[in-house]
Amino acid sequence: MENKVNIYVVVPAYNEENTISDVITNLKNNNYKNIIVIDDGSTDSTYKIAKENKTIVIKHPINLGAGAAVKTGTDYALSIGADIIIIFDADGQHMAKDINNLIKPIINKEVDVTLGSRFLDKKSNVPLLKKIILKGGVVLVFLMYGILLTDAHNGLKALSRKAAERIIINARGWEYCSEIIEEIKIKKIKYKEIPVTIKYSSYSIKKGQKIYNSLNYF
Numbered sequence: 001m002e003n004k005v006n007i008y009v010v011v012p013a014y015n016e017e018n019t020i021s022d023v024i025t026n027l028k029n030n031n032y033k034n035i036i037v038i039d040d041g042s043t044d045s046t047y048k049i050a051k052e053n054k055t056i057v058i059k060h061p062i063n064l065g066a067g068a069a070v071k072t073g074t075d076y077a078l079s080i081g082a083d084i085i086i087i088f089d090a091d092g093q094h095m096a097k098d099i100n101n102l103i104k105p106i107i108n109k110e111v112d113v114t115l116g117s118r119f120l121d122k123k124s125n126v127p128l129l130k131k132i133i134l135k136g137g138v139v140l141v142f143l144m145y146g147i148l149l150t151d152a153h154n155g156l157k158a159l160s161r162k163a164a165e166r167i168i169i170n171a172r173g174w175e176y177c178s179e180i181i182e183e184i185k186i187k188k189i190k191y192k193e194i195p196v197t198i199k200y201s202s203y204s205i206k207k208g209q210k211i212y213n214s215l216n217y218f
Contacts, residue, residue: 005083005107008034009099010073012066013090017044020090024053027088030096036077037090038069046090067176071169078164085164089155098196102158105192112163112189113180115149116156116196141178145185149193153177156196163189 009032013020020037027035037050041063050057058072070087077085084103088094094116102114141152155177159167167183169176184191 005103006034006081007032007084007086007099007103008036008077008080008082009086009088010070010077011035011037011088011090012040012069012073013037013042013046013050014040014063014066014069015042015044015046016090017042017046017049019092020046021049021053023088023090023092023094024050024055026096030099032086032096032099034082036073038073040064040066040069065172066174067169067171067179070176074159074164074169078161082164083161085159085161087155087157087159093198093200094156095197095199098156098194099158101194102156102196105194106158106160110190111192112160113167113184113191114158114194115151115191116154117149117151117193118154118196118198119150120193120195121197141181144178145181147181147185149181151193152181154196154198 009027011020011023016023024035024037027033035055037055037057039047039050039057039059041060047057047059056076058076060069060072074085084106086099086102088096088099098116102116105111105114137152142148153174157180166187166189167180169179171179183189
């Protein structure tokens with residue numbers, strides 16, 4: 001499918017030297033080679049490692065936040081002709097094999113946005129505390145926007161070019177996840193949730209504070 005459309009994967013990264021190489025390898029092994037890493041002011045070797053892995057790397061001089069990194073990556077992908085843009089976390093929790101299912105409905109013109117959900121699969125491995133927090137986010141999203149999702153704050157998502165051009169990201173931090181949902185509602189953008197697998201590790205769980213931060217948008 002990648003031969004038919006220009007698919008770019010945007011990877012926002014902040015101090016991810018422990019995982020960024022494996023994330024890039026995982027994407028390339030699944031034939032997603034158009035990778036844009038946004039080094040969001042890292043103080044470790046993230047930039048160097050990403051460059052060594054032969055990806056496009058854009059570096060913010062200071063840490064601006066995940067939302068700012070996604071905006072930088074999305075804007076750049078649009079500028080070089082992306083038809084579909086994947087947003088993919090740098091901490092190793094996402095699986096590149098899930099991208100194919102994310103892009104199918106967009107390629108088939110069914111929707112313009114697909115949102116990854118870790119709760120559509122009955123084999124969900126989400127830790128209990130994280131599940132409670134995420135379900136709280138689902139309730140808040142429904143109350144605020146009238147959109148009933150199963151997983152409102154999953155970082156894995158895909159946007160058609162048309163959607164990426166219409167969705168405006170102003171939030172600098174992880175609250176951009178909520179902002180995208182708000183944009184979908186306001187602009188009546190067609191969307192669909194897709195089951196995805198999340199690979200939890202002590203490293204990714206430790207970085208899970210981003211879930212709390214994303215709820216600050218409300």
